[in-house]
Amino acid sequence: MALRHAVLAALLDGEYSGYQLAKAFDIGVANFWHALPQQLYAELTRLEGDGLIAGRKVIQENRPDKRLFSVTDAGLAELERFTEASVKPSFIRDDLLVKVQAADSVSAGPLIEQLTERAAAAEARIELFGGLLRQMRGAADEEEFLRRAERVGPYLTCLRGLAFERDTRDWCRRSAAVLRERRHTAPART
Amino acid sequence: MALRHAVLAALLDGEYSGYQLAKAFDIGVANFWHALPQQLYAELTRLEGDGLIAGRKVIQENRPDKRLFSVTDAGLAELERFTEASVKPSFIRDDLLVKVQAADSVSAGPLIEQLTERAAAAEARIELFGGLLRQMRGAADEEEFLRRAERVGPYLTCLRGLAFERDTRDWCRRSAAVLRERRHTAPART
DNA sequence: AGTAGCATGTAAACAGTTACATGATTAG
DNA sequence: CTAATCATGTAACTGTTTACATGCTACT
Numbered sequence: 001m002a003l004r005h006a007v008l009a010a011l012l013d014g015e016y017s018g019y020q021l022a023k024a025f026d027i028g029v030a031n032f033w034h035a036l037p038q039q040l041y042a043e044l045t046r047l048e049g050d051g052l053i054a055g056r057k058v059i060q061e062n063r064p065d066k067r068l069f070s071v072t073d074a075g076l077a078e079l080e081r082f083t084e085a086s087v088k089p090s091f092i093r094d095d096l097l098v099k100v101q102a103a104d105s106v107s108a109g110p111l112i113e114q115l116t117e118r119a120a121a122a123e124a125r126i127e128l129f130g131g132l133l134r135q136m137r138g139a140a141d142e143e144e145f146l147r148r149a150e151r152v153g154p155y156l157t158c159l160r161g162l163a164f165e166r167d168t169r170d171w172c173r174r175s176a177a178v179l180r181e182r183r184h185t186a187p188a189r190t
Numbered sequence: 191m192a193l194r195h196a197v198l199a200a201l202l203d204g205e206y207s208g209y210q211l212a213k214a215f216d217i218g219v220a221n222f223w224h225a226l227p228q229q230l231y232a233e234l235t236r237l238e239g240d241g242l243i244a245g246r247k248v249i250q251e252n253r254p255d256k257r258l259f260s261v262t263d264a265g266l267a268e269l270e271r272f273t274e275a276s277v278k279p280s281f282i283r284d285d286l287l288v289k290v291q292a293a294d295s296v297s298a299g300p301l302i303e304q305l306t307e308r309a310a311a312a313e314a315r316i317e318l319f320g321g322l323l324r325q326m327r328g329a330a331d332e333e334e335f336l337r338r339a340e341r342v343g344p345y346l347t348c349l350r351g352l353a354f355e356r357d358t359r360d361w362c363r364r365s366a367a368v369l370r371e372r373r374h375t376a377p378a379r380t
Numbered sequence: 381a382g383t384a385g386c387a388t389g390t391a392a393a394c395a396g397t398t399a400c401a402t403g404a405t406t407a408g
Numbered sequence: 409c410t411a412a413t414c415a416t417g418t419a420a421c422t423g424t425t426t427a428c429a430t431g432c433t434a435c436t
Contacts, residue, residue, distance in 0.1 A: 002285055003395075009292040019415050032291045034281035039396065041417055062405060064415040076295060083289045083296040087304050089311060090284035091224035092354055095192055099273045100350075101222045102199040103343040105266060106273045114277050121279060146368045147375060153293040156365045160290075163357040164282055171353060175346050178336045185337060193423075209387050226425070231389055252433060254387040386433080395424070406413075 004052075005082045006033035007043050008075050011053060013154065015068040018044050031129065031161030044069055052078050100175055108179045115176040122169035129162040194242075195272045196223035197233050198265050201243060203344065205258040208234050221319065221351030234259055242268050290365055298369045305366040312359035319352040 009032070010021060021044075022037035024030065035043075044067075047053045052075035055067040071079075096118055099111055136155050137145040146152055199222070200211060211234075212227035214220070225233075234257075237243045242265035245257040261269075286308055289301055326345050327335040336342055 001394080002283075002288060005285075005292075006288045009288050012292055012295050017415075018417090019413095022415095030281060032287040033283060036397070037415095038398090038417075041415095045417095060414090063413085064404065066415060079292050080296050083292065084300045087285045087289070087308065089308075090282070090286065091220055092280070092351070093192075093223060093283075094280035095195075095277045096280065097222040097347050097350060098192060098196045098199050099277070101343045101347045102195075102202055102269050102273065103346065104341040105202050105343075106270050110274045118277065118279075147371060151294040152368060152372070153291045153295075156293065156361075156368065157287050157291045159364075160287060160357075160361050161282070163361060164354070167350075167353045167357055171346075171350050174349075178342060178346065181337060182342070191422080207387075208389090209385095212387095227387095228389070228426090229424070231387095235389095250386090253385090254432065256387060382436085384433100384435080386431100388430085390429080391427085393424100393426075395422100397420105397422070399418105399420080401418080402416085404414085406411100408409105408411085 003033065003035055003039060003043055004047065005079060006035070007040065007047060008052060008071055008079050009153075011069055011071045011075075012151075015056075015070045017058075017066040017068055019066065029128070029132065032157040047075070050074075096172075103175075103179060108183050112176045112179050115172040115179075119169045119172035119176070122165045122172065125165045126162060126169065129158050129165065132158055133162065193223065193225055193229060193233055194237065195269060196225070197230065197237060198242060198261055198269050199343075201259055201261045201265075202341075205246075205260045207248075207256040207258055209256065219318075219322065222347040237265070240264075286362075293365075293369060298373050302366045302369050305362040305369075309359045309362035309366070312355045312362065315355045316352060316359065319348055319355065322348055323352065 006025075007021065010016065010024060016024075018037070018041045021040050022035075025033060025035040025040060026037070044053065044055070048055050048069070052072060053069045054072050055069045057065060057067055059065050096114060099106070099114070103111055133142075133155065136158070137149075140148070146155065149155070196215075197211065200206065200214060206214075208227070208231045211230050212225075215223060215225040215230060216227070234243065234245070238245050238259070242262060243259045244262050245259045247255060247257055249255050286304060289296070289304070293301060323332075323345065326348070327339075330338070335345065339345070
């Protein structure tokens with residue numbers, strides 16, 4: 001039940017609607033968790049039912065009403081409990097890795113293409129995360145910011161996301177290059 | 191349905207029993223996927239039923255009989271189809287990241303402890319992956335190996351795992367250091 | 381005598397994805 | 409007039425984790 005806590009952690013930033021959360025958890029800024037809109041709407045309903053978040057209705061003109069949620073004291077206590085519980089190790093789970101594992105038994109063309117695409121996607125996210133970090137730290141340099149800022153959690157998770165995407169990009173390029181070269185040099189097979 | 195293909199990709203290495211696969215997919219060498227023994231036994235049964243792998247019974251003395259599986263031609267064709275299909279983007283999903291996102295609203299002690307533990311676990315996996323890579327490439331250097339070796343898929347996925355663990359270790363240490371320092375300097379809160 | 385390793389599963393609970401559904405406004 | 413954005417869900421399906429279950433051998 002970690003989506004629950006991911007939503008609570010996201011709502012520490014301020015009030016958000018399901019729709020706004022969905023954007024953050026989907027494309028773009030999902031640097032600490034990922035979820036689909038349907039999951040979020042369901043989870044928000046459950047969290048509100050359990051009293052861990054509180055929603056208030058905002059009536060808007062020219063666009064649908066929305067409900068903004070914020071974390072309650074009970075929600076904060078739940079986050080505290082969650083943080084104190086022991087962590088499970090995390091694992092990479094990625095189709096592309098499976099494909100590369102099988103690279104020697106499968107045609108190289110589509111794989112090279114997909115590695116190139118993934119490298120480009122990673123590059124885009126590197127730019128995005130770089131911008132977010134700059135925005136968060138403002139005029140201060142990183143050391144300064146991490147020492148004095150009010151909130152550093154989102155900054156730290158964004159740093160993790162940035163490192164991950166950089167690795168992804170470099171590894172994709174490297175792997176694509178290796179496969180491309182091997183296509184021409186035709187290595188010995190048993 | 192990616193466990194299916196992860197199992198097929200793993201079996202390209204040679205014949206394995208459910209038990210052996212379980213060890214590879216659990217602690218240790220899970221550098222391209224992760225799964226529990228129960229999942230693997232179930233998936234192996236399904237894969238055999240679909241004719242994508244073939245099992246042969248090996249009778250052993252002094253220990254239980256086992257079934258060794260290998261990929262069939264139909265299995266290879268399935269992997270080819272899988273590789274040609276488009277990839278979904280991958281996401282980090284990690285409790286520890288959620289906890290760090292909430293770091294400013296929860297007590298730092300347990301978090302610092304968990305970050306330190308995770309850094310140590312990452313370090314252990316760095317050693318492990320380093321050893322595996324050395325073993326795979328033997329006497330050759332990396333460039334040489336990647337150009338001429340018969341199989342490079344497992345080597346490439348292991349490189350990805352190594353980079354991931356290095357990042358994890360560095361990020362955990364950095365985050366723990368930041369949180370430790372902030373505990374003493376007591377930053378301004380609103 | 382107890383722990384660890386070998387070897388294989390079933391059943392129930394939980395989490396995540398895919399498909400479907402609705403309806404208004406705004407920008408091209 | 410078409411697509412995108414805002415805004416919120418339900419239902420069915422698939423995949424993952426947790427708990428339970430068995431039994432033999434080797435080592436300390």
